[in-house]
Amino acid sequence: MTTTTTxxxxxxxxxxxDRRLTHLDALEAEAILVIREMAGELERPALLFSGxxxxxxxxxxxxxxxxxxxxxxxxxxxxxxxxFPEVLAYRDETVERLGLRLVVASVQDYIDxxxxxxxxxxxxxxxxxxxxxxxxxxxxxxxVFGGGRRDEEKARAKERIVSLRDEFGxxxxxxxxxxxxxxxxxxxxxxxxxxxxxxxxxxxxxxWRYIDREDIPLAPLYYAHEREVFQRDGMWLAVxxxxxxxxxxxxxxxxxxxxxxxxxxxxxxVESPARTNAEIxxxxxxxxxxxRGATRADDRISEAAMEDRKKEGYF
Amino acid sequence: xxxxxxxxxxxxxVAGAARGTLLRLATAGSVDDGKSTLxxxxxxxxxxxxxxxLAAVERVSRDRGLTAADLALLTxxxxxxxxxxxxxDVAYRYFATASRSFVLADCPGHVQYTRNTVTGSSTAxxxxxxxxxxxxxxxxTRRHLAVTALxxxxxxxxxxxxxxxxxxxxxxxDRVEAEVQAVARELGVVDAIAIPVSALDGDNVAERSPRxxxxxxxxLLELLEALPPSDDPGGESFxxxxxxxxxxxxxxxxxxxxxxxxxxxxxxSGVVRVGDEVVALPSxxxxxxxxIDLGDRELQEAFAPQSVTLRLADEIDISRGDVIAAAAxxxxxxxxIKAVVCWLGDAPLRPAQRLLLKHGSRTVQTAVRSLxxxxxxxxxxxxxxxxxxxxxxxxVTLRLAxxxxxENYSTSRRGGSFLLIDAHDGRxxxxxxxxxxxxxxxxxxxxPEGDEEWEI
Numbered sequence: 159m160t161t162t163t164t165x166x167x168x169x170x171x172x173x174x175x176d177r178r179l180t181h182l183d184a185l186e187a188e189a190i191l192v193i194r195e196m197a198g199e200l201e202r203p204a205l206l207f208s209g210x211x212x213x214x215x216x217x218x219x220x221x222x223x224x225x226x227x228x229x230x231x232x233x234x235x236x237x238x239x240x241x242f243p244e245v246l247a248y249r250d251e252t253v254e255r256l257g258l259r260l261v262v263a264s265v266q267d268y269i270d271x272x273x274x275x276x277x278x279x280x281x282x283x284x285x286x287x288x289x290x291x292x293x294x295x296x297x298x299x300x301x302v303f304g305g306g307r308r309d310e311e312k313a314r315a316k317e318r319i320v321s322l323r324d325e326f327g328x329x330x331x332x333x334x335x336x337x338x339x340x341x342x343x344x345x346x347x348x349x350x351x352x353x354x355x356x357x358x359x360x361x362x363x364x365x366w367r368y369i370d371r372e373d374i375p376l377a378p379l380y381y382a383h384e385r386e387v388f389q390r391d392g393m394w395l396a397v398x399x400x401x402x403x404x405x406x407x408x409x410x411x412x413x414x415x416x417x418x419x420x421x422x423x424x425x426x427x428v429e430s431p432a433r434t435n436a437e438i439x440x441x442x443x444x445x446x447x448x449x450r451g452a453t454r455a456d457d458r459i460s461e462a463a464m465e466d467r468k469k470e471g472y473f
Numbered sequence: 474x475x476x477x478x479x480x481x482x483x484x485x486x487v488a489g490a491a492r493g494t495l496l497r498l499a500t501a502g503s504v505d506d507g508k509s510t511l512x513x514x515x516x517x518x519x520x521x522x523x524x525x526x527l528a529a530v531e532r533v534s535r536d537r538g539l540t541a542a543d544l545a546l547l548t549x550x551x552x553x554x555x556x557x558x559x560x561x562d563v564a565y566r567y568f569a570t571a572s573r574s575f576v577l578a579d580c581p582g583h584v585q586y587t588r589n590t591v592t593g594s595s596t597a598x599x600x601x602x603x604x605x606x607x608x609x610x611x612x613x614t615r616r617h618l619a620v621t622a623l624x625x626x627x628x629x630x631x632x633x634x635x636x637x638x639x640x641x642x643x644x645x646x647d648r649v650e651a652e653v654q655a656v657a658r659e660l661g662v663v664d665a666i667a668i669p670v671s672a673l674d675g676d677n678v679a680e681r682s683p684r685x686x687x688x689x690x691x692x693l694l695e696l697l698e699a700l701p702p703s704d705d706p707g708g709e710s711f712x713x714x715x716x717x718x719x720x721x722x723x724x725x726x727x728x729x730x731x732x733x734x735x736x737x738x739x740x741x742s743g744v745v746r747v748g749d750e751v752v753a754l755p756s757x758x759x760x761x762x763x764x765i766d767l768g769d770r771e772l773q774e775a776f777a778p779q780s781v782t783l784r785l786a787d788e789i790d791i792s793r794g795d796v797i798a799a800a801a802x803x804x805x806x807x808x809x810i811k812a813v814v815c816w817l818g819d820a821p822l823r824p825a826q827r828l829l830l831k832h833g834s835r836t837v838q839t840a841v842r843s844l845x846x847x848x849x850x851x852x853x854x855x856x857x858x859x860x861x862x863x864x865x866x867x868x869v870t871l872r873l874a875x876x877x878x879x880e881n882y883s884t885s886r887r888g889g890s891f892l893l894i895d896a897h898d899g900r901x902x903x904x905x906x907x908x909x910x911x912x913x914x915x916x917x918x919x920x921p922e923g924d925e926e927w928e929i
């Protein structure tokens with residue numbers, strides 16, 4: 159560590175433009191503020207980590223927030239059992255690299271012992287709620303950091319950065335706490351907890367610009383690659399153990415990448431030649447579809463699908 | 474409005490926004506002033522509405538028997554809002570131009586308007602207030618302006634909307650503008666700029682309209698792109714509320730940092746440089762800044778609102794909740810404060826009540842010594858009060874359990890703001906502004922009385 163003396167006054171009279179944060183720097187500063195404040199206020203927080211790009215950015219921000227100390231809380235993965243193998247491998251490498259403690263809540267375990275039943279449509283995204291809430295209770299987590307963004311979906315657009323959940327994990331959108339200035343209040347009664355969304359104000363393009371700028375490694379399926387896919391409901395689904403084409407769904411090999419990663423049975427790939435972060439920034443900026451509209455079959459079901467899931471305790 | 478073309482986000486705008494600054498804006502306006510339409514128009518004209526979102530809006534509009542897409546549906550995200558056709562809570566939206574990115578807090582006009590407007594305005598660089606050209610200044614307009622003035626939002630833009638419904642009349646616009654400016658001056662709004670717009674047709678929203686040839690000012694979007702986002706931190710005094718003490722010891726990410734000791738927080742105001750003399754509050758111990766870290770990057774200076782970690786030359790006792798401030802110009806910690814509070818709790822505030830107060834990263838117990846008046850929102854003067862109910866604005870005297878280095882809200886929005894919290898259930902029950910005052914009579918003079926006080 160170096161201790162230098164004050165820079166000469168000539169430099170001190172810097173152009174005021176130099177002291178305006180860029181848009182990305184302002185978002186980063188806000189996210190780090192929230193992460194640190196919750197680490198200071200909460201007893202036992204955890205960070206949701208799926209291996210997806212938003213949770214990777216969250217981990218990167220947490221790393222900066224506490225540097226050179228390690229991230230002082232565990233990461234929690236709600237595992238649908240319908241993972242892309244590359245994402246699971248990436249999750250484990252990242253946990254290893256950063257020396258994190260990983261807690262896994264497994265949807266498969268719940269299905270195996272009968273606590274949850276497979277849905278008719280086969281998607282497991284809505285089944286994540288119960289294992290998530292049980293993991294929060296069992297580990298006595300009083301706050302859970304998530305990578306939710308307000309631009310993703312219109313119910314999320316209404317949610318606070320620090321969002322209270324009742325003892326059943328439910329979100330009450332009509333009775334949210336006012337969130338004032340930069341003062342965040344996660345206090346709650348025993349049995350309640352908070353969900354914390356430090357990157358609420360980031361958009362999908364911001365995420366990619368930040369990944370590009372900070373050179374954050376991601377799971378390879380975010381970049382263009384050849385894959386065996388078939389078309390269903392206007393989306394390209396990967397051929398895999400949980401996503402089998404029907405007889406009338408011909409399999410093709412296409413150059414694709416993923417804009418989101420989730421339950422493999424209902425997460426679509428997009429046709430794309432983008433192999434670098436910079437190419438993805440341009441592609442996402444020019445896209446005429448939202449990332450969920452383009453890639454999530456389950457979010458197309460109803461106008462209020464996300465709101466209904468959130469009210470029940472979903473992410 | 475017609476919104477049939479497929480919008481494509483301009484890649485040049487997106488590339489530019491990576492280097493641009495962030496502006497936070499909040500909207501306010503009475504019911505039916507066309508606020509949601511204006512927000513929808515801004516999103517649409519900046520090509521921030523994607524085709525699947527627009528398709529969903531068009532589908533729902535058709536189902537409701539509307540002939541054109543109702544852009545208000547873009548922001549009304551909750552089931553109850555769509556069912557009732559109203560906006561319940563603040564919604565956040567994002568759009569970008571070639572030079573700037575915007576975070577827009579869309580605040581409902583009627584349901585719990587104080588709570589929502591206070592929430593939206595507290596972080597806003599600019600409030601866009603809608604006024605219906607046919608109706609002029611309404612009760613609600615005065616109230617919104619009062620809250621904006623109280624929260625000291627740096628800029629206020631008055632969108633005189635529905636100018637198409639008054640035949641683009643300059644005479645009507647001039648009359649409404651004069652009326653708005655008179656109220657703004659009365660309330661102490663420093664900087665209010667008016668623009669004639671039609672949110673429905675897009676006149677003067679993104680592009681200047683040929684239908685208002687008598688108006689020679691910028692379009693709304695041009696103005697939003699040009700406004701300075703906030704005060705230059707170079708002109709403020711340095712403050713950093715300490716959120717965490719970073720002491721990795723044996724857990725350090727590498728050997729070199731075993732003895733690291735840093736104080737992590739966001740620069741709330743001003744600029745700090747390596748070598749600067751600073752003081753820890755409330756202890757009053759002085760030292761100098763030995764280093765500034767942002768992650769693993771070393772900086773020579775940090776400024777608001779960067780989140781950084783400071784290393785200090787001497788090992789002095791500093792913990793979470795303390796404030797590190799410029800030694801030359803540090804606030805005096807105090808246990809007694811007078812403040813204006815916006816009461817947001819369901820149960821009323823009463824004298825002698827005990828609460829928690831959160832200022833910066835510090836939470837202390839507090840007791841309400843006295844309730845010194847409440848703002849009558851109808852004629853905007855102060856009246857005696859025995860309690861404050863939900864959405865009331867009042868003047869209180871508080872006693873704190875420990876000294877806290879609060880500042881006057883008029884000099885520092887960050888240093889002068891606090892929350893009041895119910896200790897039993899953890900709810901945020903008030904937004905507080907230290908040193909703010911309320912007008913004493915409806916016809917109170919508008920001259921500021923001194924540095925310590927200001928009028929709304």
